[in-house]
Amino acid sequence: xxxxxxxxxxxxxxxxxxxxxxxxxxxxxxxxxxxxxxxxxxxxxxxxxxxxxxxxxxxxxxxxxxxxxxxxxxxxxxxxxxxxxxxxxxxxxxxxxxxxxxxxxxxxxxxxxxxxxxxxxxxxxxxxxxxxxxxxxxxxxxxxxxxxxxxxxxxxxxxxxxxxxxxxxxxxxxxxxxxxxxxxxxxxxxxxxxxxxxxxxxxxxxxxxxxxxxxxxxxxxxxxxxxxxxxxxxxxxxxxxxxxxxxxxxxxxxxxxxxxxxxxxxxxxxxxxxxxxxxxxxxxxxxxxxxxxxxxxxxxxxxxxxxxxxxxxxxxxxxxxxxxxxxxxxxxxxxxxxxxxxxxxxxxxxxxxxxxxxxxxxxxxxxxxxxxxxxxxxxxxxxxxxxxxxxxxxxxxxxxxx
Numbered sequence: 110x111x112x113x114x115x116x117x118x119x120x121x122x123x124x125x126x127x128x129x130x131x132x133x134x135x136x137x138x139x140x141x142x143x144x145x146x147x148x149x150x151x152x153x154x155x156x157x158x159x160x161x162x163x164x165x166x167x168x169x170x171x172x173x174x175x176x177x178x179x180x181x182x183x184x185x186x187x188x189x190x191x192x193x194x195x196x197x198x199x200x201x202x203x204x205x206x207x208x209x210x211x212x213x214x215x216x217x218x219x220x221x222x223x224x225x226x227x228x229x230x231x232x233x234x235x236x237x238x239x240x241x242x243x244x245x246x247x248x249x250x251x252x253x254x255x256x257x258x259x260x261x262x263x264x265x266x267x268x269x270x271x272x273x274x275x276x277x278x279x280x281x282x283x284x285x286x287x288x289x290x291x292x293x294x295x296x297x298x299x300x301x302x303x304x305x306x307x308x309x310x311x312x313x314x315x316x317x318x319x320x321x322x323x324x325x326x327x328x329x330x331x332x333x334x335x336x337x338x339x340x341x342x343x344x345x346x347x348x349x350x351x352x353x354x355x356x357x358x359x360x361x362x363x364x365x366x367x368x369x370x371x372x373x374x375x376x377x378x379x380x381x382x383x384x385x386x387x388x389x390x391x392x393x394x395x396x397x398x399x400x401x402x403x404x405x406x407x408x409x410x411x412x413x414x415x416x417x418x419x420x421x422x423x424x425x426x427x428x429x430x431x432x433x434x435x436x437x438x439x440x441x442x443x444x445x446x447x448x449x450x451x452x453x454x455x456x457x458x459x460x461x462x463x464x465x466x467x468x469x470x471x472x473x474x475x476x477x478x479x480x481x482x483x484x485x486x487x488x489x490x491x492x493x494x495x496x497x498x499x500x501x502x503x504x505x506x507x508x509x510x511x
Contacts, residue, residue, distance in 0.1 A: 138190030163192035305495035313428035319405035325354025333416035
């Protein structure tokens, strides 16, 4: 299986690399081809390797990285150029590298350089050689493991491929019962998968402290995709008639779309200002064009709309707002966060709007009622301790072999 995968990966590699290089350059990032071919020298001992796809996974892993960073030297690999820049700022004490291309010889070279105690992979990064090759040398642990129904159906078309990947993990720590149920379908030994809960209950509380001057009520549209900005601008225009002091903050999921969002706001008849220019906006629309600050803005919100739910993306993190006692409204496309939504719906802190009219209604109701109060402190502590104990058991087991 490995030879077949590597053969096709090699065949497609020139095309993939060319596209990757062009897109990275176009968006102003360094494609880091030298690092991805592991063309560097380094030396480290007593290391722990975390692999994260991009910004979201880095934030998710932060509580664990900070804790284990007290005992081990942390090596972080990221898949995206944007993620690498962010990781360097978030973890100044760690070694941050672009992830090696998924060839066995590159994975082995990386392992020889850093000699990590274990590899911890966040969420759904299922690179075949990264996992299977590493597992022959060190324990590979999946943290906050997830598998959506759509992914499960897709993986089921080539189950032998994904069985090899999942059975290469020494331990899989799942975020929900439905995730662990789907993962178990691929495992030979179900004892390798355990349920601890969603790390977002902890990582989402770690909001950045930001400077911002609030005036009146605030609606935040976080992690938006096209055409959600156009929808939320229409909603805002309607709500502005009922709440004249209402201000809208928009944080596009991809900051490369900032100019597009500014243009949409101006076409809708609004003046807007940018976060990078001022923390005292005098305009109705304020656009966050900086990385890593959205969670810090939620404390100023009266209501939050989470993007990727009117656009068919599947939804983004709702806990960053919920854990700051902010009511959240989402659209009907929330399959990626369905477990979290279903857990929070009975609390009344999350509402689902099927169309634009319902979005106006639900946001207006929250603006009038003043929101809700939640307390997930104990739940978060239980989840974090579960992860720490499970990971430590693997690390101690490895130390016992030496």
